[in-house]
Amino acid sequence: MLPIEVLKEITVKTPSKIVLLVIDGVGGLPVGGKTELEAAHKPHLDELARRSICGLTDPVYPGVTPGSGPGHLGLFGYDPLKYGIGRGVLEALGIGMELGAGDLVARGNYATADPKGIIVDRRAGRIPTEKNKELCELLQREIPEIEGIRVEIRPGKEHRFVVRFIGEGLDARIEDTDPQKEGRHPRPVTPTHPDASRTAEVVRAFLVKAHRVLKDYHPANAILLRGFSQLPALPSMGEIFKLTPACIATYPMYKGLARLVGMEVLEAGSTIEEEFAALRENYDRFDFFYLHVKQTDSFGEDGNFWGKVKVIEELDQYIPQLLELAPEVITVTGDHSTPALLRGHSWHPNPFILYSPNERTDDVDRFTEAACAKGALGRFPAVAAMTLMLAAALKMEKFGA
């Protein structure tokens, strides 16, 4: 990314508006000769591509498969190699936990230990989410705090939970206790920096108490912690880009990521239709909208090619509404690819559309991976998308005399 001092110097506040439409994991791989985008009937997205300048983005680096954190940070204009988001923080955001600066969070697993304390199942047989909730309530009741540090325990799905420590002087430089393989004891709580030794004591004491509470709750008689982390210190989008940004998303994790960079999170319901309604209703109040479509990624992860195609086709119907609002810039892209063929995130670059009266166009006339690969924007790091959008919205002044 451009150095922050340069960004602060050249960005300007204007009334022009930008809509960044992120279709999660939209890029794919061919099944029967066509990718999900090639198989979908999506006349409005294709028409938008025809009227735009197109390209391909690498979220982190060629060949690197990004998690959701790096994938989004890049699109928000933050170098994902510079600004890391810990696993604990991301999990906390994913279950809608609001974090304060200095809070320490870790991702937890319920696990099964044998009488000697050796882990025989790292996921406690994937206990039902209902059981997980009960156990989290039990732990919360029994361990409200440790040595003056407040403890919060919140369930995720199946065997997953998040533990949050709230207090002064916490330090995340602590190794995972998850041994990663069955047949081993949990790893001891080990600080990797001397400043984290007091925090390590707190975590150790928490684990001792938790194991005492859980001892009769076989198969969930142990817990494993990993991804100790704290909120990263991210300068806000208002500060560096002079934007007043809003987030329209249906899943907690993306709302949490948006909050990290200073977006206001709007009420957006749970469907694409409701998300576009939220865009219309709040259109006057902001100059940057991040609109997130989740289901493409979910179907990709499930290996459901046609499910993913359907979501793209559903989304396509809302593109005319977007054009009616007439923002100065519309960008349509993915945060990473999720080919149904690979059933997971992948490293393949994302098709990218930049629509603006202030931009050149090219001869790309379809929103597909192969068509965008021939676009006039070429292949570029996703982190550059933000300055391209700001430029097309005439929100950047000349650099240098």
Next chain:
Amino acid sequence: MLPIEVLKEITVKTPSKIVLLVIDGVGGLPVGGKTELEAAHKPHLDELARRSICGLTDPVYPGVTPGSGPGHLGLFGYDPLKYGIGRGVLEALGIGMELGAGDLVARGNYATADPKGIIVDRRAGRIPTEKNKELCELLQREIPEIEGIRVEIRPGKEHRFVVRFIGEGLDARIEDTDPQKEGRHPRPVTPTHPDASRTAEVVRAFLVKAHRVLKDYHPANAILLRGFSQLPALPSMGEIFKLTPACIATYPMYKGLARLVGMEVLEAGSTIEEEFAALRENYDRFDFFYLHVKQTDSFGEDGNFWGKVKVIEELDQYIPQLLELAPEVITVTGDHSTPALLRGHSWHPNPFILYSPNERTDDVDRFTEAACAKGALGRFPAVAAMTLMLAAALKMEKFGA
């Protein structure tokens, strides 16, 4: 390149295999309207391009002509601007000298000095290689060591040789003694850092003795040294990429470069046929193969357009053998261009083919500079080739949560 800590974190050991076929200097410039690649009849390489995703690589930076060191380091995944290989080291590798950590090497020239010690021919009339060998044996016999530092002198071709100093505390920060122009005295041995002053004394003493030994061997009565250097500290490919890599090459320099990054150098004979036989015979023992074809570069350097074309056509016949082995990833590219028209290395980017069942394809159907320039990989730094190959071989995990 990606930071090494990131690479170490996300790369994983898997049984999948990668073959990197480097056709040295393969990129060219048109002579009579066609480049060497365009003039060659190479149906198998073109068919491979058709089934692959293609692009162009810049070895170091757009416009920069790389030597063999930077050209290869980039392809091996090491940023050539970060990891330098000194001329002395490269020459030593080129004559098959095996270096230890801390050894100091320099490239030497036999030269002609007049009675006042002024250099009148920097190459001693390009003495025959046989004469060179005799003189090196003589020097070796007369100067086995200097002040406890062991000396090794080995001939190259014509007037070229390599001198190696072996001992404790050697430091390469010494200026060349080669004055670069005739009509001047050799430059004095000058350390550029105080820590190199003891080493400079050793080199001075060596030169005094050598000139005494050579004084009656006109025209080779002087020597000039340049490129003082030591083995760079390169983390191994095993360490950062978790690969078990092998090198199949016929020239010492490329074997030496491969050893620098931790490859096992296989017996590979002297022909392309023998190289592919070595690949087949050792296929089960490694998960990464670097196969180097030298003659394209040699003919390019000679300005022999059709000689270079012929090598490409010969190589083409072995592509089906490569496909039969069915590695997860095949990459075909050059380390730099060597257009016969320019009779030397050039800055022109390299055509690049990435073949893998896990990759997208594009509509490139020929392995040529112009065709690959339209490939969906676009134009990218050669150092990114490694992460692209690892990704396509499914040897990288997700970055970030």
